[in-house]
Amino acid sequence: MILKVSKSTMLNGDIYISGSKNAALPSICAALLTNKKVVLENIPNIVDVNNLLLIIKKLGVRVKRIDDKVIIKATKLKTKVLNDLVETLRGSYYLMGVILSRKNKIKIKYPGGCNIGNRPIDYHLKAIEELGYKVIQEDNIINIIEEKRISKNITFPKISLGATINILLLTSTYKDEVIITNPSLEPEVLCVIEMLKQMGVEIDIVDKKIRVKGKKKLSGITYKIIYDRIEAGSYLFLAGAIQNSKVYIHNAPINELNTVLVVARKMGIIVYKEKDKLVVEGNNRIKRLNLQIGEYPFFPTDLQQIITVVLTKAKKSSVIEDPIFPNRIHHIDELKKMNAYIYTNDGTINIKPCILNPGIVVATDLRCAFALVVAGAIASGTTYIKDIDYLFRGYDDPIKKLRYIGVNVELL
Numbered sequence: 001m002i003l004k005v006s007k008s009t010m011l012n013g014d015i016y017i018s019g020s021k022n023a024a025l026p027s028i029c030a031a032l033l034t035n036k037k038v039v040l041e042n043i044p045n046i047v048d049v050n051n052l053l054l055i056i057k058k059l060g061v062r063v064k065r066i067d068d069k070v071i072i073k074a075t076k077l078k079t080k081v082l083n084d085l086v087e088t089l090r091g092s093y094y095l096m097g098v099i100l101s102r103k104n105k106i107k108i109k110y111p112g113g114c115n116i117g118n119r120p121i122d123y124h125l126k127a128i129e130e131l132g133y134k135v136i137q138e139d140n141i142i143n144i145i146e147e148k149r150i151s152k153n154i155t156f157p158k159i160s161l162g163a164t165i166n167i168l169l170l171t172s173t174y175k176d177e178v179i180i181t182n183p184s185l186e187p188e189v190l191c192v193i194e195m196l197k198q199m200g201v202e203i204d205i206v207d208k209k210i211r212v213k214g215k216k217k218l219s220g221i222t223y224k225i226i227y228d229r230i231e232a233g234s235y236l237f238l239a240g241a242i243q244n245s246k247v248y249i250h251n252a253p254i255n256e257l258n259t260v261l262v263v264a265r266k267m268g269i270i271v272y273k274e275k276d277k278l279v280v281e282g283n284n285r286i287k288r289l290n291l292q293i294g295e296y297p298f299f300p301t302d303l304q305q306i307i308t309v310v311l312t313k314a315k316k317s318s319v320i321e322d323p324i325f326p327n328r329i330h331h332i333d334e335l336k337k338m339n340a341y342i343y344t345n346d347g348t349i350n351i352k353p354c355i356l357n358p359g360i361v362v363a364t365d366l367r368c369a370f371a372l373v374v375a376g377a378i379a380s381g382t383t384y385i386k387d388i389d390y391l392f393r394g395y396d397d398p399i400k401k402l403r404y405i406g407v408n409v410e411l412l
């Protein structure tokens with residue numbers, strides 16, 4: 001699919017943020033830990049979630065979707081996850097944790113996900129081995145068999161959101177305590193922890209370590225997941241980059257966006273809270289930044305590509321360091337086609353001031369797709385974004401939301 005984006009002025013109106021993609025994927029998998037009914041609320045209508053629901057249906061799980069509600073009953077749960085869809089999304093790795101939690105083996109295709117550099121899953125597999133499993137990797141298939149479950153403490157060499165959640169899912173049915181050292185404590189992890197606690201798992205966080213004491217049989221629950229802070233941040237920077245815009249962002253998880261708001265204000269974007277909404281006023285005079293990306297509560301890597309576009313408008317050069325995904329830089333080649341002057345060096349992105357021209361560009365991943373929409377909206381003329389399909393993997397109803405606030409977009 002191609003998206004035509006024309007220069008957009010004075011964005012105005014309301015954006016309603018959907019449920020978080022990176023919380024929805026593990027929550028759907030967590031629902032498979034029990035054979036009781038689980039009702040999940042606030043589940044976004046995005047391709048990654050819909051593909052995960054198709055994968056679990058093929059595993060024999062009963063799934064029903066009513067608007068943003070998903071009802072899941074995993075009375076049956078097959079252990080062979082060989083559907084090609086597994087390779088289309090990263091979140092399919094959570095099926096390892098849940099299936100091993102309930103069964104003694106799994107055969108699964110290697111998870112896919114956005115092309116944002118090397119994305120190994122060695123922390124997941126090493127921790128699974130330490131917890132009593134044998135892991136055999138052949139081509140793109142991972143075969144895991146239980147040897148003897150051992151409640152061993154796990155220490156991650158580096159903070160990983162996916163590995164932390166996967167080990168939480170796996171140990172949720174372990175009877176002895178497991179302590180996870182150096183875990184991710186991103187809001188999405190806390191959302192899954194709250195869900196697991198409501199299902200009956202004992203979990204607490206002490207000194208930045210997670211203590212899990214599982215339970216063999218977990219309860220069915222109704223659970224509302226958190227709103228998507230990255231979607232909120234994406235629309236915030238879009239509106240903030242366009243002069244005279246005034247956009248009201250509803251359902252934004254304001255507390256979780258604290259660093260994002262501090263950074264936006266440093267750039268000259270006016271952003272404030274009005275009752276339960278976030279109000280963003282655009283500014284043409286964007287200020288330069290030195291930005292360090294990091295795990296929560298630092299500025300999120302998932303907004304790097306979008307803020308890069310906005311910083312091209314500053315009068316002086318900016319520098320961004322992203323040690324989490326230093327190769328999340330495919331958007332830069334595309335922006336260069338639009339006259340951007342950006343260069344990278346070992347995880348450091350240097351952004352020079354420039355006026356973006358319209359162009360024909362290609363989306364290479366989810367956040368790159370949104371970043372190119374922002375670029376197209378601020379460049380004079382009309383930009384064509386090929387492979388815009390990526391946008392639908394993680395943004396709920398983006399065309400309608402963009403149009404509603406006045407961004408000139410048309411799907412061709």
Ligand code: EPU
Pocket residue numbers: 021022025090091114116118119120121122123124125158159160161162163184186301302323324325366367394
């Ligand atoms: N890492 C390893 N080995 C592992 C796991 C991670 O070396 O086994 C490294 C990664 O290469 C990276 C760092 O650890 O340098 C952190 O990766 P993490 O595991 O936290 O990332 P992830 O689980 O693959 C999730 C989100 C990403 C988000 C990151 C960081 C999902 C499905 N994906 O990925 O979301 O950027 O955490 O917060 O939850 C996005 O939404 O655009 C997106 C890419």
